[in-house]
Structures are given as C-alpha cells and as structure tokens.
Amino acid sequence: MRIKLLLLATAVGLLIPVTSALAHHAFAAEYDEKKPITLTGTVTKVEWMNPHVFFYIDVKDAEGKVTNWRGEGGNLSTLMRRGWRKDSLKVGETVTIEGSLAKSGQPLVNARTVTRADGQKLFAGSAGGEEIR
Amino acid sequence: MNHRYLALILIALLAAVSAWAQSRPLPRTPDGKPDLGGYWNLPEALRFNGNLAQGKEDEVPYTPEGRQAFLNRDAADDPTAYCLPPGMPRMLHSPFPMLIIQSPGLVAELFEYQKIWRLIYTDGRPHHADVTDTFMGDSIGHWEGDTLVIDTVGINDRSWLDTEGHQHTADIHLIERVMRTAPDTLHYEVTVIDPKYYSKPWTHAGDMHPIEATKGLPELLEYFCNDNEQDSKHFVETKDHLPNKK
Numbered sequence: 001m002r003i004k005l006l007l008l009a010t011a012v013g014l015l016i017p018v019t020s021a022l023a024h025h026a027f028a029a030e031y032d033e034k035k036p037i038t039l040t041g042t043v044t045k046v047e048w049m050n051p052h053v054f055f056y057i058d059v060k061d062a063e064g065k066v067t068n069w070r071g072e073g074g075n076l077s078t079l080m081r082r083g084w085r086k087d088s089l090k091v092g093e094t095v096t097i098e099g100s101l102a103k104s105g106q107p108l109v110n111a112r113t114v115t116r117a118d119g120q121k122l123f124a125g126s127a128g129g130e131e132i133r
Numbered sequence: 134m135n136h137r138y139l140a141l142i143l144i145a146l147l148a149a150v151s152a153w154a155q156s157r158p159l160p161r162t163p164d165g166k167p168d169l170g171g172y173w174n175l176p177e178a179l180r181f182n183g184n185l186a187q188g189k190e191d192e193v194p195y196t197p198e199g200r201q202a203f204l205n206r207d208a209a210d211d212p213t214a215y216c217l218p219p220g221m222p223r224m225l226h227s228p229f230p231m232l233i234i235q236s237p238g239l240v241a242e243l244f245e246y247q248k249i250w251r252l253i254y255t256d257g258r259p260h261h262a263d264v265t266d267t268f269m270g271d272s273i274g275h276w277e278g279d280t281l282v283i284d285t286v287g288i289n290d291r292s293w294l295d296t297e298g299h300q301h302t303a304d305i306h307l308i309e310r311v312m313r314t315a316p317d318t319l320h321y322e323v324t325v326i327d328p329k330y331y332s333k334p335w336t337h338a339g340d341m342h343p344i345e346a347t348k349g350l351p352e353l354l355e356y357f358c359n360d361n362e363q364d365s366k367h368f369v370e371t372k373d374h375l376p377n378k379k
Binding site for chain 1: 207208209211214216228229245347350354355356357358359360361362363364367368369371
C-alpha cells in the first residue's frame with residue numbers, strides 16, 4: 001500500500017506540475033518565496049471554493065498564544081483531479097503545512113503541502129514561486 | 134528464450150505500435166475538414182510557465198513603449214487577480230483544459246477556466262465591425278489546406294499577454310494557426326501583431342494532447358473565479374524590478 005501511494009504521489013508530481021500554479025494571480029504579489037514557513041495546528045474552517053481553497057488553522061506559539069492562520073491551497077479543479085474532495089480536510093484535525101509567508105505581514109501562508117497527523121501528505125496544489133514565474 | 138531474442142521481439146513490437154500510431158488517419162468532419170474537436174490539455178502547450186519570453190527577455194521584440202509598459206507592470210495589478218477574464222491570447226495559457234466543438238461554419242472553444250467560450254466563425258463572414266474593446270475579441274477563421282487560420286481583432290487593452298506581465302495595446306491583432314498533426318496532437322501557433330509595443334510579429338507555438346476525465350468527474354469542471362476571491366486585498370506592490378526601486 002505504501003509503495004502504491006508513493007508511486008501515485010510520484011506520478012502525480014511528474015505528470016501535472018504546471019497545473020499546480022496559481023490560476024488567477026501572480027504569486028509574487030502576495031507571498032514571499034524567500035520566506036518559507038512550517039506551521040502545525042488544528043483546522044478550524046475549510047472554504048472549498050474557487051479560485052483557491054482556503055483553510056484556517058489555530059497555531060499555538062511558545063508562549064501559548066493562539067493565532068488563527070489562513071492557508072491558501074490550489075484551485076478546486078487541480079485539487080479534485082489530484083483526488084481531493086470537499087471533505088478531505090476535516091475541521092478539528094491536526095495538520096502541518098509547509099509554504100511561503102505573505103508579504104503583508106498577516107498570518108497568511110501559501111501552502112505547498114499539507115501533512116496529516118498520521119504522516120499522510122495531501123497536496124495543497126498551490127504555487128511555489130518556481131512554478132509561477 | 135534468451136535476453137537477445139526477447140529484446141528483438143520487444144523492438145519489433147514497439148516499431149509495429151509506432152507504425153500503427155502514425156498510420157492512423159486524422160479524424161475529419163463530414164465536410165472533409167480536419168476535426169479539431171476534443172478535450173485538449175492547454176497547460177502543456179502555450180503556457181510557458183506564464184512567461185511568453187521563456188526567460189529570454191532580451192529576445193522580446195519590444196518597441197521602446199512596449200519595453201516601458203513591461204517595466205512598469207506590477208503583479209498586484211494583474212487583471213486576472215481581480216477575476217477579470219484573461220482575454221486573448223492569455224486565455225490559451227490557462228492551466229485548465231478546453232473543449233473544441235466543430236461544426237460547418239463554426240469552431241467553438243469552451244474553456245474550463247472561468248467558463249469562458251469563444252466562437253470562431255468559418256462561414257466566410259468578415260469581422261463584426263462593432264465588436265471592439267472586448268477581452269476575447271472577434272474571431273473569424275478560414276482553412277488553408279488542413280490548417281485552421283484564426284484572425285482575431287477587437288481586443289481591449291485591459292488584459293496581459295501572460296502572467297509575467299507582458300503588455301499589449303488595443304491595436305493587438307492575433308493570428309492563430311491550428312493543425313491536428315496526429316490523432317492525439319493539436320499543434321497551436323499564436324502570433325501577436327501589435328506594432329506599437331512589438332516591432333515585429335511575436336509567435337508562440339506548442340502541441341496540445343487530449344485530456345481524459347478523472348474518475349468520478351467529467352472532463353471539464355466548474356470554475357468561477359469570483360466565488361471566494363480573497364487574495365487581492367493582501368497584495369503588495371511588486372515593482373522591485375524597476376531601477377529606482379532597488
């Protein structure tokens with residue numbers, strides 16, 4: 001099973017890399033690819049809508065202060081063709097997202113990957129700077 | 134059987150499959166024209182990672198005005214970021230498939246991205262004189278042998294040529310040449326003619342291949358950009374490529 005998943009992940013990565021780019025705006029206007037960030041938190045809301053899926057996670061810092069971060073994923077077309085569905089990400093579950101920080105200084109991140117507590121990686125399918133330029 | 138024979142058989146099989154693939158006749162419509170119809174994968178053809186110059190910025194045939202317009206662009210002004218249509222020719226770079234439906238006198242392109250359609254009249258009519266200042270323009274086509282030649286005018290100056298931000302004026306005139314070069318290949322060329330910004334025609338070309346539906350989904354999905362657009366309010370100016378901004 002693990003091998004099958006790995007093969008699937010590899011195939012998806014090889015076959016449709018360009019479709020993962022942001023469809024409707026340039027990455028550089030909102031996010032800084034030079035500021036990678038990794039966050040772990042609890043999903044509080046999922047907005048399954050175009051042009052991009054948004055999910056919100058509560059992240060606790062070292063002092064215990066909780067900030068609600070917005071993660072931006074790909075468009076629904078790309079996500080659905082990669083196997084995501086509306087209920088793939090569930091409110092209340094713990095995830096780790098890796099992505100790029102917003103230039104505005106707000107708690108916004110463009111998520112490249114979303115990893116579940118059990119290690120399963122969901123493809124956020126959004127743009128890395130290398131794909132949009 | 135030793136490995137040598139196995140290899141020979143494999144090579145013969147591959148050659149046979151290749152010959153069969155090439156010998157398949159091109160699909161044609163009842164009027165004898167090549168049938169361009171089907172679900173085609175746009176991203177692999179003309180998108181060029183959102184940059185028509187493909188990293189060769191010094192080869193772009195700018196006029197001085199065209200170069201200045203490019204240097205003055207700001208990613209925060211990208212029209213599609215505000216859910217405006219990408220317009221032509223950027224429509225052809227969208228990272229989603231399109232459906233071509235062909236009938237006598239008309240070729241229709243239906244795009245997944247923003248559910249935009251485009252009608253190309255091949256019935257001999259001239260351009261519609263009063264279609265001006267539109268995102269997708271007014272398109273007429275004719276056949277030169279097996280090539281569909283599309284002529285488009287009437288495009289406004291509110292769209293970008295690509296995600297990189299190459300600009301155009303409202304005088305832009307497009308000529309597309311579309312050929313079904315194999316049953317599973319659509320060759321697509323787009324020439325941008327815009328003398329105010331480009332000193333000579335600027336042509337981009339690529340091959341498209343059919344897209345298959347994902348299990349449980351149709352070939353084309355719904356995409357409405359303004360359902361939940363939340364990005365533009367967080368944009369920052371990105372004119373750091375200008376000399377006085379460095």
